[in-house]
Amino acid sequence: MNDASHSRARALLARATAGIPEHRNPVTHVADLPARPEQVTEWPEWTPAEVVDALQRTGITQPWTHQTSGASAAWDGSDVIVATGTASGKSLVYQLPVLSALVTDPGATALYLAPTKALGADQLRSITELGLDSVRAASYDGDTPREERDWVRRHGRWVFSNPDMLHRGILGSHARWASFFRKLRYVVVDECHSYRGVFGSHVALLLRRLQRVARHYGAEPVFVLASATTADPAEFAQRLTGRPAAAVTEDASPRGPRTVALWEPPLLDELTGENGAPVRRSAGAEAARILAELVIEGARTLAFVRSRHGAELTSLGAKRILSEVDPELADTVAAYRAGFLPEERRRLEKDLMERRLLGVATTNALELGVDISGLDSVVLAGYPGTLASFWQQSGRAGRAGDDALVVFVARDDPLDTYLVHHPHALLDRPVETAVLDPANPYVLAPQLACAAAELPLKAGELDAFGGEEARSVLDALVADGVLRRRPSGWYWTARDRPQFDVDIRGSGGEQVAVVEADTSRMLGTVDPGSACGTVHPGAVYLHQGSSYVVDDLDLETGVALVHAEDPEWNTSPREVVDIEVLATHRKERFGGVTVCLGDVAVTSRVVGYLRRLPSGEVLDQVPLDLPEEELRTRAVWYTISEDLLEGITWPDGTDESRSRAPGGAGVESARLPGALHAAEHAAIGLLPLFATCDRWDIGGVSTALHADTGEATVFVHDGHPGGAGFADRGFAALVPWLAATREAIVSCECPAGCPSCVQSPKCGNGNEPLDKAGAVTVLDIVLGAVGDGEHGHGVLQATDGAVAG
Numbered sequence: 010m011n012d013a014s015h016s017r018a019r020a021l022l023a024r025a026t027a028g029i030p031e032h033r034n035p036v037t038h039v040a041d042l043p044a045r046p047e048q049v050t051e052w053p054e055w056t057p058a059e060v061v062d063a064l065q066r067t068g069i070t071q072p073w074t075h076q077t078s079g080a081s082a083a084w085d086g087s088d089v090i091v092a093t094g095t096a097s098g099k100s101l102v103y104q105l106p107v108l109s110a111l112v113t114d115p116g117a118t119a120l121y122l123a124p125t126k127a128l129g130a131d132q133l134r135s136i137t138e139l140g141l142d143s144v145r146a147a148s149y150d151g152d153t154p155r156e157e158r159d160w161v162r163r164h165g166r167w168v169f170s171n172p173d174m175l176h177r178g179i180l181g182s183h184a185r186w187a188s189f190f191r192k193l194r195y196v197v198v199d200e201c202h203s204y205r206g207v208f209g210s211h212v213a214l215l216l217r218r219l220q221r222v223a224r225h226y227g228a229e230p231v232f233v234l235a236s237a238t239t240a241d242p243a244e245f246a247q248r249l250t251g252r253p254a255a256a257v258t259e260d261a262s263p264r265g266p267r268t269v270a271l272w273e274p275p276l277l278d279e280l281t282g283e284n285g286a287p288v289r290r291s292a293g294a295e296a297a298r299i300l301a302e303l304v305i306e307g308a309r310t311l312a313f314v315r316s317r318h319g320a321e322l323t324s325l326g327a328k329r330i331l332s333e334v335d336p337e338l339a340d341t342v343a344a345y346r347a348g349f350l351p352e353e354r355r356r357l358e359k360d361l362m363e364r365r366l367l368g369v370a371t372t373n374a375l376e377l378g379v380d381i382s383g384l385d386s387v388v389l390a391g392y393p394g395t396l397a398s399f400w401q402q403s404g405r406a407g408r409a410g411d412d413a414l415v416v417f418v419a420r421d422d423p424l425d426t427y428l429v430h431h432p433h434a435l436l437d438r439p440v441e442t443a444v445l446d447p448a449n450p451y452v453l454a455p456q457l458a459c460a461a462a463e464l465p466l467k468a469g470e471l472d473a474f475g476g477e478e479a480r481s482v483l484d485a486l487v488a489d490g491v492l493r494r495r496p497s498g499w500y501w502t503a504r505d506r507p508q509f510d511v512d513i514r515g516s517g518g519e520q521v522a523v524v525e526a527d528t529s530r531m532l533g534t535v536d537p538g539s540a541c542g543t544v545h546p547g548a549v550y551l552h553q554g555s556s557y558v559v560d561d562l563d564l565e566t567g568v569a570l571v572h573a574e575d576p577e578w579n580t581s582p583r584e585v586v587d588i589e590v591l592a593t594h595r596k597e598r599f600g601g602v603t604v605c606l607g608d609v610a611v612t613s614r615v616v617g618y619l620r621r622l623p624s625g626e627v628l629d630q631v632p633l634d635l636p637e638e639e640l641r642t643r644a645v646w647y648t649i650s651e652d653l654l655e656g657i658t659w660p661d662g663t664d665e666s667r668s669r670a671p672g673g674a675g676v677e678s679a680r681l682p683g684a685l686h687a688a689e690h691a692a693i694g695l696l697p698l699f700a701t702c703d704r705w706d707i708g709g710v711s712t713a714l715h716a717d718t719g720e721a722t723v724f725v726h727d728g729h730p731g732g733a734g735f736a737d738r739g740f741a742a743l744v745p746w747l748a749a750t751r752e753a754i755v756s757c758e759c760p761a762g763c764p765s766c767v768q769s770p771k772c773g774n775g776n777e778p779l780d781k782a783g784a785v786t787v788l789d790i791v792l793g794a795v796g797d798g799e800h801g802h803g804v805l806q807a808t809d810g811a812v813a814g
């Protein structure tokens with residue numbers, strides 16, 4: 010369908026594909042999404058005139074219906090989560106009740122939490138600009154000068170902070186915040202969908218600690234959460250805060266029509282990657298070309314690129330193309346990355362709005378906290394990891410009245426391959442709920458220690474922290490001498506506060522410091538568990554857009570020394586991994602296939618790294634000698650019995666039958682390891698579609714005979730101690746997950762496996778052996794058994810498009 014309302018977007022797309030011969034047409038699907046009219050209401054009658062006036066001065070003449078209903082629920086004392094699209098005015102949902110409370114009740118206070126300092130600073134700025142003097146909004150984060158902190162504690166009425174500062178700086182010394190807590194009316198949790206995985210689990214427990222401390226001072230604040238659209242916001246809010254919340258999901262803001270094109274870069278004839286696999290033109294290079302074409306058409310365009318370095322390269326690529334057409338146009342393209350100062354970001358927003366800039370290549374740093382919308386087009390180079398981010402980024406395009414173009418360019422990754430060939434999975438599915446697991450003992454233990462240090466924990470409070478699980482974690486903390494049990498509760502005994510030792514963004518333990526050798530400047534920290542993989546000698550380490558190379562990694566002292574260098578290659582570690590089953594919590598048999606969920610110990614050793622050009626071409630493999638590491642975590646695994654494998658009539662495994670996945674390829678026993686290995690890689694690639702994780706958050710092991718299961722086994726495990734909920738989600742969505750995995754492999758037109766289907770960028774065995782056709786057979790066996798299994802139960806059944814558990 011191509012009606013007049015999408016004609017401009019269609020013309021832009023035609024421009025982007027002009028000159029490409031039809032048989033190489035990279036566009037796999039085009040969808041026209043209709044416009045949505047706005048629905049406005051009157052201002053709620055409880056809003057003071059002074060607040061309405063201030064907001065109207067910023068151009069908000071009347072609120073949209075979802076803003077009024079969300080704000081009114083919060084004003085009436087109910088927790089609220091607003092989960093609507095990009096630029097749908099979510100801020101007003103909390104601004105109305107908070108500002109009204111602060112203006113009408115001179116003692117009232119409020120706390121605003123954002124996942125990043127930059128976003129907090131933006132929101133603070135927009136509140137300050139309202140000019141409501143009595144509101145006294147102030148930030149309290151790592152950048153707040155010491156001398157201002159005291160003022161904020163005493164006089165700040167709306168404090169803008171982040172989870173890190175709440176954890177260390179506010180709850181850790183709550184007595185100094187007593188007057189703030191006493192009258193705490195609202196807690197705003199902005200962009201709450203970003204609280205996922207281990208970080209999300211920490212934040213969930215942190216918010217419970219916040220409630221305890223507030224209660225101690227006699228306050229019961231209302232929580233207002235803002236989220237990108239998600240599948241089941243009320244359930245997510247409940248998991249994050251531990252309390253029920255009303256969900257506002259009807260988006261009444263106006264939106265123009267949009268055309269979304271899915272684009273798969275071609276395989277290149279002239280280059281080969283690992284093990285001679287074909288290489289596609291990189292998504293970043295393709296995005297540069299599309300960006301240049303759109304700029305030539307005068308379309309204001311944002312290109313989202315996954316890495317900082319990639320964003321720079323895409324901008325440079327587009328400039329290069331444009332300079333051949335019209336050097337002046339080259340100046341209308343820029344790169345944007347995290348680490349820009351607020352003034353630089355303001356300038357960029359302004360330049361885009363006023364058309365001094367037409368094209369900007371950016372990382373997802375621009376996803377949060379910038380007021381850029383109404384662009385003519387958005388290019389996404391690579392799937393941003395979640396549907397929520399996909400819609401957030403594409404939502405930057407489109408203004409009421411004007412149509413806009415969104416181009417999603419696949420990277421060479423099985424998930425991207427799957428999505429460009431299965432548009433419904435991208436365009437018609439409910440956005441996934443963020444996965445977090447507040448019951449993870451590795452998160453619960455330090456959080457309970459912090460809670461006890463803040464105020465002795467009473468038995469009656471344990472339910473909020475997970476009940477029985479919390480009690481057994483407390484028993485262990487008592488046994489370790491961390492806490493003391495007295496009749497009245499659990500007490501923190503040490504002099505030092507535990508908050509400083511608990512890193513809520515990492516996975517706990519001593520962080521490894523990354524230090525620039527010449528200047529002794531500390532650039533950042535990495536988890537001890539991932540240090541060997543990310544800061545091994547020779548690794549290229551990116552920090553705030555600058556590139557460094559690691560000279561030395563000392564695990565004993567916890568220091569990685571680096572020097573500034575920007576080589577043309579990037580590095581990816583190679584590790585050898587072994588896995589042991591510690592406990593099986595769930596076990597489902599389906600004939601010869603068994604599916605389990607449980608605890609595992611993963612032992613890994615980084616044995617070297619690959620140096621790879623941005624094009625995908627592999628330069629070489631460098632060996633390393635590093636110690637073994639053990640990770641105790643959660644895994645989902647399936648096993649296939651020998652009988653089932655033997656009972657299958659395998660078509661012969663000639664090279665010819667291996668050469669294409671679709672069709673009846675077979676697996677002889679010698680091919681089993683490669684088939685399982687390929688099926689494992691693709692499954693890791695696809696799990697993020699169901700578990701809101703990154704492929705780097707999970708790992709896998711496959712083996713034709715595993716000592717603990719006694720059968721051919723494929724494991725996929727969480728990458729964090731104690732697990733982050735990803736394996737659990739994989740278990741719950743096993744059938745749709747493995748069906749999508751099979752589809753991704755079949756959809757890729759490469760002959761025998763490439764990064765777009767079964768090769769993995771972090772494979773410990775150098776992507777050997779891999780049997781693409783065999784993987785399809787293995788997955789058919791598993792899906793056949795699980796699908797037909799008499800013991801099938803609701804949890805493992807395919808539920809069309811259901812990802813949100």
Ligand SMILES: Nc1ncnc2c1ncn2[C@@H]1O[C@H](COP(=O)(O)OP(=O)(O)OP(=O)(O)O)[C@@H](O)[C@H]1O
Pocket residue numbers: 067068069070071072073076093094095096097098099100101377378379380
């Ligand atoms: N009722 C309204 N009428 C007109 N403009 C509005 C209205 N509500 C909000 N806006 C404007 O819409 C823009 C986006 O608002 P806001 O930043 O609150 O959206 P958001 O949903 O939080 O965006 P994001 O998805 O980026 O988080 C702002 O410029 C804001 O001033």
